[in-house]
Amino acid sequence: MGLLKSIFTSEKKKRLDEGLAESKKSFFSKMKTVVAGKSKIDIDILDELEEVLIRSDVGVATTIKIIEALELRVSKDKYIGTEELNQILKDEITSILLQQKTKELTDFDAPLPNSPHVIMVVGVNGVGKTTTIGKLSYHFKQGGKKVILGAADTFRAGAIDQLQIWADRVGVPLVKQKMGSDPASVAFDTLQSAVTQKSELVIIDTAGRLHNKVNLMNELTKVKRVMEKVIPDAPHEVLLVLDGSTGQNAFEQAKQFTAATDVTSLAITKLDGTAKGGVVMGISDQFQIPVKYIGVGESMEDLQLFHAESFVETFFS
16 A cells, blocks of 8 residues: 555656646746846845746735745845755745645545535636536545535536536536526535435535625525535535636635635646746735645646645745
């Protein structure tokens, strides 16, 4: 089992390396331009580095935190070279991400904190919400969990059918009603089925529209209230799915959804093929919400549990 585990870990690391390749390439090419020909890091270079971080979609607030920490170090030490700069950046970014560290799963086969454990998934259309639900179902099922899905996005045409395709592909049951049905009713039925079938994990999809925040807030509040009637404290997690490739637009979506409901964790998708990997750092820090999952490719295996140390090590390797 030890050898098998190490092979899987090696494969995950390889996928993470490949998935973050564009972000790494973009960030370090910009940073090399800043420090080219310099033997010492000074305040002027830090001003340029601040611009690099912001252009890498780390976000203004998080960038300021990082730069202030670097300025403090520069003011104390007489000499800081580029190698030391890399290490300090790694330390600061890791520290920021670990501040939002949740009771993270070590792997998908680890015990869940509740049985059944209920995850309500939110996010706008097009960010990869349905795909993320499908991949989560796959990983948790592979980890030995009995999973059930609820198609409570009854607003968007095709949402139920798309989730059915994923349920069939993974081999997990889906509770659904016709389009236009009450989402809270679907959630209620799903949780009742989960209790009856002794499911260990319930994943509820929800509508991804943001054109009227008040309606969205009312709908999500109603869904949560109805779920509590079946399983107290449900949902145990509210997972916000964001498209990492949209950069600053992902920050705006996070702002809207955190205002509409109590988001407890983040899944950031589509990090492969984009230079905007900095959003992982910025969004987690700005909204004080831990990143739990990241998408670094299109295959089932390319949705990974997020581990801050591994992410930063890969980003700087």
